Amino acid sequence: MPFAQIASPRSLRARWVFPMAGPPLHDAAVTISQGRIVAVGNPPDDVPIEDLGHVAIVPGLVNTHTHLEFSDLASPIGHPGMQLVEWLGSVIQHRAHTTARNCLSIEQGLRESIHHGVTTIGEIAQPGGTRDAYHASPCKGTLFLELIAPRIERIEGTLEAAEKHLRDIGPWRAVGWAEPGQVPAASHWQRGLSPHAPYTVHPELLARAVDLSIEHKMPLAMHLAESREEIDFLRDGSGPFRELLESRGAWDPSARPHGARPLDELRVLSRAHRALIVHGNYFDDEEIDFLGRQRPRMAVVYCPRTHAWFGHALYPLEKLLAAGAIVALGTDSRASSHDLSLLAEMRHIAREFPAMSRATILEFGTRGGACALGLESQIGTLEPGKWANLAVVVLPEDAAADPHELILDADGAVVATWVRGNRVA
Ligand SMILES: [Zn+2]
Structure with missing residues (x-):
């Protein structure tokens, strides 16, 4: 249920505070009032202090790509290293049998996200169904309606669903949306659209989206x-x-000219108000440069453990950073990952890229995610004026030359989550 706002100021003290807008602070506090951060560092004298112990406070984590409809899965679909197209076939079969459980599964996914310190998400939603679970959760973010129409005949129907999503009709009304055209508020859901992928989206649908x-x-x-x-x-x-499209009667040989490439889709997407490019595992140098030049309106979303599940080639993370691209993170869904922990995704990157700056990795899951969703003025760092969205992580006993290692090269759990000044887990 929506929670009551605790208005009186308080300071939360921790062994380390990671503001992400400056260096980590040892033995520091985050002071919050009326849902927002009012001070970071030394707590004001006249405010009660709660000592959280041997923990770190980091900004609430941002999971910019997930499909919560699969959150009731105990383990991923298929087996490690399987081909994506084969996996998609299994997902389509799974979906056909699970519509009724969909809402419970979404609720479960939102609860799990909060439990893991994730306070903002980029969720890919299916048309229809109730949005009550999204409304009730303290976790907010962007709800991207999935659009699929590989053939031209299906485009109009798909766009009708998109218009309905955007115009807040029927069951959507109660969900506390930011109004169309407003600057999105991190305290509400904002609407978005997700043209699924090049093989399921006719170029005409992409242009209309x-x-x-x-x-x-x-x-x-x-x-x-x-x-x-x-x-x-x-x-x-x-x-x-x-072959997959042919088997489903959805193959349209005239949809794209021969010689098309992801860069063509990137160019179309670069006209959008803002675009999250999910995965990008096989971008070439030209495409990576293009993404770097399109910041901040385009960001790339790396899903590290899903990437590993399919056994893809090494992710071009260093090239993307060198090009200046904004990198955000996603868990993708429990259909390709064992849980919805964004901290586990960052720890995976730390193992996969041992030489990478730990501060940069932590930035992907906080500030980078906020920027990808257009919410960087409200969340993603611990600074006065921003929403008090916090994740509290247990620290190991030993010291480290770089305090970020205490989070990313250890295995301490998220033990508390705060959203807009309220402890929600
Ligand atoms: Zn996905």
Whole structure:
């Protein structure tokens, strides 16, 4: 249920505070009042202090890509290293049997997110169904409606659902949305659209989704360059994605010219108000440079453990950073990952890229995510004026030269989560 706002100021003291807007602070406090941060560092004298003990306070984590409809899965679908297209076939089958459990599963996913210190999400939602679970959770973010229409005949129906999502009709009304065209508030859900992927989205649908993004000033999210097979499909319409579409009567040979590539989709998406490019596992140098030049309106979303589940080639993380691209993180869903812990995703990066700056990795899951969703003025760092969204992480006993290692090279759990000044886990 929506929680009551605790108005009186208080300071939360921790062994380390990671403001992400400056260096980590030893034995410091975050002072909050009326849901917002009012001071970071030394607590004001006249405010009661709660000592949280041997823990770190970090900004509430931002999971910019997930599909919570799969949150009731005990383990991922399929097996490690399986081909994406084969996995998608299993997901389609799974979906056909689980519509009734959908709402409970979303509720479970939101609870799990809060438990892991995730206070803001980028969620890919299906058309229809109740949005009560989203409304009730303290976790907010962007609800991207998934759009799928590989053939031209299906575009109009898909756009109708998109318009309904954006215009707040029927069951959507009660969900506390930010109004279309307003600057999104981190205390509300904002609306977005997710043209799914090049093999499920006709170019005409993508262009129309971009037009809607401009008209409604809302973000898009699209899976792109996720697998080698997708690159083949774009180039000459060959490979297992074509077979999948043919088997479902959805193959349209005239949809794209031969020689297409992810860069073509990036160019179209760059017209949007804002775009999250999900995965990008197989971007070439030109595409990476393009993304760097399009910041801050375009961000790339790396899903580290899902990337590992499919056994993809090493993620081009260093190239993306060198190009200046904004990198955010996603867990993707429990259909390709064992849980919804963003901290586990960051720890995975620390193992996969041992030489990478730990401060940079922590930034992906906080400030980078906030920036990707257009919420950087309200969340993502601990600074006066921002919402008091906090994750509290247990620290190991030993010291470290770089305090970020105490979070990312250890295994302490998230033991408390605060959203807009209220402890919610
Ligand atoms: Zn996804």
